[in-house]
Amino acid sequence: MNVSLRINGQPRRFDVEPRILLVHLLRDAAGLTGTHVACETSVCGACTVLLDGKAVKSCTVLAVQAEGCEVTTIEGLAPGGKLHPLQEQFWEKHGLQCGYCTPGMILTAWQLLQRNPDPGEAEVRHGIEGNLCRCTGYEHIVDAILAAAAQMRGEA
Amino acid sequence: MARAPEAPKFIGAPIKRRDDPRLIQGLAHYVDDFQLPGTLHLAFARSPYGHAEVRGVDVSRALGAPGVVAVYTGAGLAGKIGPVPVAGLVPDAKVPVQPVLAGERALFAGEPVAAVAAETRYQARDAADLIEVDYRALDAVVDLEKALAPGAPKVHPQFGDNAAFRWEIKGGDAEAGLRAAEVVIKQKIANPRVAPLALEPRGVLASYLPGEDRMTIWSSTQVPHKLRTLLAQQIGMAENRIRVIAPEVGGGFGSKLNVYREEALAAHASRELGRPVKWIESRSENFLATIHGRGQLGEVELGLKRDGTLTALRYNVLADCGAYYQLLTVSIFTLTGLMLPGPYKIPNIEMKVTGVFTNKMATDAYRGAGRPEATYILERMLDLAAAELGMDPAEIRRKNFPAKSEFPYPTSAGLTYDSGDYHATLDKALQRAGYKEMRREQAEERKKGRYLGVGLSTYVEICGMGPSAAMGGQGWESARVRVEPTGKVTVFSGASPHGQGQETSFAQIAAEGLGVAVEDVEVIHGDTDVVPYGVGTFGSRGTAVGGSAVVFARDKVREKMARFAALHFEADPADIAFADGKVFVRSAPEKSAPFARIAQMAYDAIQLPPGTEPGLEETHFFEPPNFTFPFGAHVVLAEVDPETGEARILRYVAVDDVGNMINPLLVRGQIHGGIAQGAGQALEEEVIYGEGGQPLNATLMHYALPKAHLLPRFELDHTTTPTDVNPLGAKGVGEAGTIGSTPAVVNAVLDALAPFGVRHLDMPLRPEKVWRAIQAAQASTGGAR
Numbered sequence: 001m002n003v004s005l006r007i008n009g010q011p012r013r014f015d016v017e018p019r020i021l022l023v024h025l026l027r028d029a030a031g032l033t034g035t036h037v038a039c040e041t042s043v044c045g046a047c048t049v050l051l052d053g054k055a056v057k058s059c060t061v062l063a064v065q066a067e068g069c070e071v072t073t074i075e076g077l078a079p080g081g082k083l084h085p086l087q088e089q090f091w092e093k094h095g096l097q098c099g100y101c102t103p104g105m106i107l108t109a110w111q112l113l114q115r116n117p118d119p120g121e122a123e124v125r126h127g128i129e130g131n132l133c134r135c136t137g138y139e140h141i142v143d144a145i146l147a148a149a150a151q152m153r154g155e156a
Numbered sequence: 157m158a159r160a161p162e163a164p165k166f167i168g169a170p171i172k173r174r175d176d177p178r179l180i181q182g183l184a185h186y187v188d189d190f191q192l193p194g195t196l197h198l199a200f201a202r203s204p205y206g207h208a209e210v211r212g213v214d215v216s217r218a219l220g221a222p223g224v225v226a227v228y229t230g231a232g233l234a235g236k237i238g239p240v241p242v243a244g245l246v247p248d249a250k251v252p253v254q255p256v257l258a259g260e261r262a263l264f265a266g267e268p269v270a271a272v273a274a275e276t277r278y279q280a281r282d283a284a285d286l287i288e289v290d291y292r293a294l295d296a297v298v299d300l301e302k303a304l305a306p307g308a309p310k311v312h313p314q315f316g317d318n319a320a321f322r323w324e325i326k327g328g329d330a331e332a333g334l335r336a337a338e339v340v341i342k343q344k345i346a347n348p349r350v351a352p353l354a355l356e357p358r359g360v361l362a363s364y365l366p367g368e369d370r371m372t373i374w375s376s377t378q379v380p381h382k383l384r385t386l387l388a389q390q391i392g393m394a395e396n397r398i399r400v401i402a403p404e405v406g407g408g409f410g411s412k413l414n415v416y417r418e419e420a421l422a423a424h425a426s427r428e429l430g431r432p433v434k435w436i437e438s439r440s441e442n443f444l445a446t447i448h449g450r451g452q453l454g455e456v457e458l459g460l461k462r463d464g465t466l467t468a469l470r471y472n473v474l475a476d477c478g479a480y481y482q483l484l485t486v487s488i489f490t491l492t493g494l495m496l497p498g499p500y501k502i503p504n505i506e507m508k509v510t511g512v513f514t515n516k517m518a519t520d521a522y523r524g525a526g527r528p529e530a531t532y533i534l535e536r537m538l539d540l541a542a543a544e545l546g547m548d549p550a551e552i553r554r555k556n557f558p559a560k561s562e563f564p565y566p567t568s569a570g571l572t573y574d575s576g577d578y579h580a581t582l583d584k585a586l587q588r589a590g591y592k593e594m595r596r597e598q599a600e601e602r603k604k605g606r607y608l609g610v611g612l613s614t615y616v617e618i619c620g621m622g623p624s625a626a627m628g629g630q631g632w633e634s635a636r637v638r639v640e641p642t643g644k645v646t647v648f649s650g651a652s653p654h655g656q657g658q659e660t661s662f663a664q665i666a667a668e669g670l671g672v673a674v675e676d677v678e679v680i681h682g683d684t685d686v687v688p689y690g691v692g693t694f695g696s697r698g699t700a701v702g703g704s705a706v707v708f709a710r711d712k713v714r715e716k717m718a719r720f721a722a723l724h725f726e727a728d729p730a731d732i733a734f735a736d737g738k739v740f741v742r743s744a745p746e747k748s749a750p751f752a753r754i755a756q757m758a759y760d761a762i763q764l765p766p767g768t769e770p771g772l773e774e775t776h777f778f779e780p781p782n783f784t785f786p787f788g789a790h791v792v793l794a795e796v797d798p799e800t801g802e803a804r805i806l807r808y809v810a811v812d813d814v815g816n817m818i819n820p821l822l823v824r825g826q827i828h829g830g831i832a833q834g835a836g837q838a839l840e841e842e843v844i845y846g847e848g849g850q851p852l853n854a855t856l857m858h859y860a861l862p863k864a865h866l867l868p869r870f871e872l873d874h875t876t877t878p879t880d881v882n883p884l885g886a887k888g889v890g891e892a893g894t895i896g897s898t899p900a901v902v903n904a905v906l907d908a909l910a911p912f913g914v915r916h917l918d919m920p921l922r923p924e925k926v927w928r929a930i931q932a933a934q935a936s937t938g939g940a941r
């Protein structure tokens with residue numbers, strides 16, 4: 001069946017099986033492979049994208065549910081190649097190692113900072129509890145999110 | 157050993173990673189991100205039983221399903237693909253033949269029985285579900301002790317029993333040492349199975365071109381060359397017709413240091429069908445059919461004098477192999493034996509290990525790979541001994557360290573520790589933690605009904621794997637350094653980093669000696685057609701061994717370049733220096749040329765120095781003369797809520813000594829991640845099989861990985877004791893955190909439980925287990941003391 005949506009600002013239309021997951025539409029049909037699959041049970045958050053500005057786990061969203069929606073993937077976070085403060089700070093603070101969880105982690109952090117532009121460390125740690133990282137032990141991720149928050153508030 | 161004469165400019169600098177921009181923008185390519193036209197997708201039908209007879213496999217419905225191109229069964233593949241390769245065996249090990257697809261019996265839940273290749277991944281999975289296997293469930297072997305009892309069901313009937321191998325290591329006379337002891341502490345200790353859980357599951361894309369008779373395999377692997385050599389033999393193809401590419405790899409932790417059945421079948425299918433074949437592991441498959449770590453159950457005896465001096469350690473252990481060996485299953489347990497004395501002077505040691513076949517997935521290398529198990533029993537035993545003797549846990553450790561002056565220190569297990577200053581790391585850790593204050597706080601809070609515990613672990617690990625002879629082969633690593641005609645520098649490494657950051661640190665190493673900018677160095681790895689034959693990244697060897705190979709290759713190139721410069725400047729090659737993008741005469745610095753100009757001369761070759769070939773490209777295979785032995789001291793403050801049994805880490809102090817650091821930012825990241833993984837094992841993680849060999853928690857909903865809010869901020873510090881085993885003086889850091897943290901956390905929780913009279917609990921220390929222990933203790937003693 002047909003699904004029409006906007007991906008990273010561009011109107012797109014796909015003919016998909018009704019059961020196709022949003023993450024597979026993004027990766028296989030739209031060719032946006034920055035969104036990763038790691039648990040298929042919406043526990044790990046590697047597949048996180050923004051659906052109308054809300055962070056969702058695209059491994060448990062059907063593509064057809066995104067009909068008429070605006071989807072932002074990691075590829076769309078820095079249009080024109082200028083890094084988003086979150087991307088800058090993940091780089092700056094060594095907030096990633098293998099990088100597999102990173103796109104989802106950054107988009108979850110994006111929503112966290114939308115809701116709370118000035119979070120404390122504990123709020124950041126709780127805010128990313130739906131995203132798993134096996135490499136970093138999280139501390140540098142937390143540092144990156146706090147630094148990005150400061151940067152976005154114009155303090156850094 | 158040769159060292160760069162210039163003062164370090166890049167080595168030791170916390171330079172940001174150069175691989176990050178592609179990763180943070182979602183532009184990197186992991187295996188599943190490669191989409192080749194005409195790709196078929198592979199899906200497996202796996203045994204739902206721990207142990208079952210396979211009475212028949214009916215693939216007719218699957219063959220007729222939409223999009224299906226081929227269906228594979230064990231019978232159909234017989235004679236076409238060889239067994240899964242194993243290495244690192246001990247003498248007399250019984251070696252079961254691991255087929256790619258199960259034959260007459262399936263020996264663990266998740267064992268592949270049949271497979272489908274179809275046009276899409278959805279079609280492949282649909283069709284795999286249509287394969288009808290007639291199973292007859294058999295009794296499964298799950299419990300290690302019951303496995304060896306007479307009459308136990310047999311995993312491999314042809315071997316007569318479930319004892320896979322027996323191996324022992326002895327130093328001194330443990331029996332005599334225990335007899336001579338004034339106190340002997342005994343404890344049965346388990347180190348349960350855990351899952352490595354790299355966030356990117358395994359995956360492979362094989363593309364065979366019939367005309368060229370060449371195959372390219374993209375694999376999420378830590379060991380591309382090893383995979384190429386072993387897979388070539390397995391599928392009966394010349395290895396120089398196979399190119400293995402390890403693209404971006406989303407974590408490994410040892411689990412991708414292997415050749416797995418699925419890779420072999422994907423390669424075979426691509427060759428047979430003449431189309432690309434992809435298989436991407438699901439998370440449940442990752443739990444079922446990717447190796448697990450640990451899996452030891454043993455009796456420990458520790459002998460001491462009343463003053464705390466260690467006299468002997470004996471460890472009789474059952475090692476859970478699983479149903480089949482993977483590549484290094486057996487050798488993991490020998491590493492435990494080699495590291496049994498840890499950082500202590502123990503004159504008499506003995507470990508007797510019995511490998512046990514069980515109806516489970518194989519165990520193999522998982523971050524630390526045998527060393528965490530040694531450290532864990534030792535650190536638990538020292539705490540038990542300290543309690544028994546009324547000594548402070550820090551004091552009993554300090555008392556038994558070799559002095560700094562005793563290094564290189566020969567151990568009773570037959571190793572020689574390269575360098576160390578164990579007192580320094582412990583002292584620094586205690587100081588950073590405010591150990592005495594912690595103990596005071598603990599006593600104060602206890603009066604108020606809060607149960608705080610302080611846990612220590614001091615460890616030494618074996619890294620930089622290692623001399624080839626001591627490893628049973630392939631302990632070296634390779635590097636090729638090419639100075640391009642434009643003055644750019646390309647490093648080709650045989651190591652295969654997958655998140656560790658050597659694209660940056662190796663560039664630092666190359667830039668350092670050649671006097672060019674780090675940005676001008678490109679590091680290439682993970683492509684067997686491009687890099688020299690390599691061993692791979694595991695065992696904390698990437699930098700210590702692979703980075704050292706870069707040093708030597710770089711120095712060879714520099715030496716050659718100096719000859720071209722000397723010819724140009726009419727100077728002595730020994731008088732040529734490299735700095736800031738220039739090559740110049742040290743004694744006459746006005747004689748200077750841009751680095752690129754000298755590079756171009758070497759390629760133009762219009763004038764050649766005597767006995768010198770054109771070009772600037774040199775290869776080095778670095779063979780280390782010894783292992784390296786990083787060490788450290790970790791201090792944990794934990795709190796147990798007696799109402800819920802929940803244990804929380806309040807503070808985590810780690811002082812590690814990994815020798816010289818190439819990039820301290822990367823070192824910190826490695827230690828953080830290691831601590832989190834070790835703490836996860838201590839508190840949460842365990843792969844659980846039920847009676848029939850059923851995995852009971854094989855999803856991330858049921859297997860608890862550490863989350864951000866459950867971990868404290870890490871308080872890190874270091875001492876620096878370089879090694880002379882390699883020119884960098886670097887010891888390796890990949891596994892330090894994991895090795896140090898598990899016992900430190902467990903010791904802290906058990907210290908908190910001491911007032912209840914709880915002496916020991918096996919990991920993981922989940923709330924329910926802790927709560928039950930408190931309840932049981934209170935029932936027997938009437939409350940906390």
